[in-house]
Amino acid sequence: MATVMWETELEKALKRAKAENKTALIFFHNPA
Amino acid sequence: MNNNIVSLKVPFDIQPLSTEFNVKWTPTLVTVDSDGKEHHHTVGFLSPEELIPSLLLGMAKVHFDLNQFPEALAFIEKVLADFPKSGSAAEAIFLRGVSIFKSANNPKALKDAYEQLQAQYPESDWTKRAYPYRLL
Numbered sequence: 503m504a505t506v507m508w509e510t511e512l513e514k515a516l517k518r519a520k521a522e523n524k525t526a527l528i529f530f531h532n533p534a
Numbered sequence: 535m536n537n538n539i540v541s542l543k544v545p546f547d548i549q550p551l552s553t554e555f556n557v558k559w560t561p562t563l564v565t566v567d568s569d570g571k572e573h574h575h576t577v578g579f580l581s582p583e584e585l586i587p588s589l590l591l592g593m594a595k596v597h598f599d600l601n602q603f604p605e606a607l608a609f610i611e612k613v614l615a616d617f618p619k620s621g622s623a624a625e626a627i628f629l630r631g632v633s634i635f636k637s638a639n640n641p642k643a644l645k646d647a648y649e650q651l652q653a654q655y656p657e658s659d660w661t662k663r664a665y666p667y668r669l670l
Contacts, residue, residue, distance in 0.1 A: 507554065508544055508548045508551060509550075509551070510581070511542055511544075511667070512542060512544075512551065512570070515540050515541075515542040515566050516540075516545040516566070516569070516570050517568075519540040519567075519568040520539045520568035520635075522540065523664065524537075524538055524539055524540050524568075524662065525538060525539050525540070525565060525566070525567065525568075525593045526539070526540050526542065526543070526562070526565070526566045526568065526665050527539050527563060527564070527565055527566075527589065527592070528541075528542050528544055528551070528564045528566060529541060529542065529543045529544065529561065529562075529563055530544055530545070530546040530551075530552070530555070530557045530560055530561065530562040530563075530564070530650075531543060531544070531546060531560050531561050531563075531576070532546050532561075533545050533562040534546070
C-alpha cells in the first residue's frame with residue numbers, strides 16, 4: 503500500500519478516535 | 535478494549551510514520567491521542583497478561599498527559615485490580631500517586647505510592663523513582 507495511503511489511514515483512525523472519544527493504537531508489524 | 539481503542543496495523547518500514555514514531559524493531563505498539571501525539575511506546579512481544587495492562591496503562595498516560603486525572607485514574611485502577619502481577623502495575627501505582635497529587639494537591643498520595651511500591655514491588659525501577667516521596 504502506498505505511503506500516502508497509510509497516512510490517510512492514520513488520519514481516518516485519529517478522526518474516529520476523536521469522534522468516539524477513544525485512544526488510538528498504532529501497531530507496527532513486519533509483514534514478511 | 536475495542537470500547538476504548540481505535541487500532542491501526544501498519545508495516546514497520548512505512549515512511550514517514552516509521553521515522554515519526556521512531557520504530558526500530560517489531561512489534562512496536564504506539565499509543566497516541568486523537569491529535570496523533572505519542573504517549574506510550576512498547577517494543578517486543580507481549581503476552582496477553584502483559585499486553586492488556588500495557589494498553590490500559592497507555593490509555594491512562596494519554597489522559598494523564600492531558601491533565602484528565604479522573605479518566606487516567608479509572609484506567610490505572612483497572613490495571614491494578616485486574617493485572618497486579620503485570621509489568622505495568624508498578625508504573626500504574628506511581629502514576630496513581632502523581633495523578634492524585636496533581637488533581638487534589640495531596641502530597642500524601644505520593645508517599646502512599648512509595649510505600650505501596652516498596653511493599654509490593656521493592657525491586658522495581660518505579661520504587662526507586664518514588665524513593666524521595668518517603669520523606670513527605
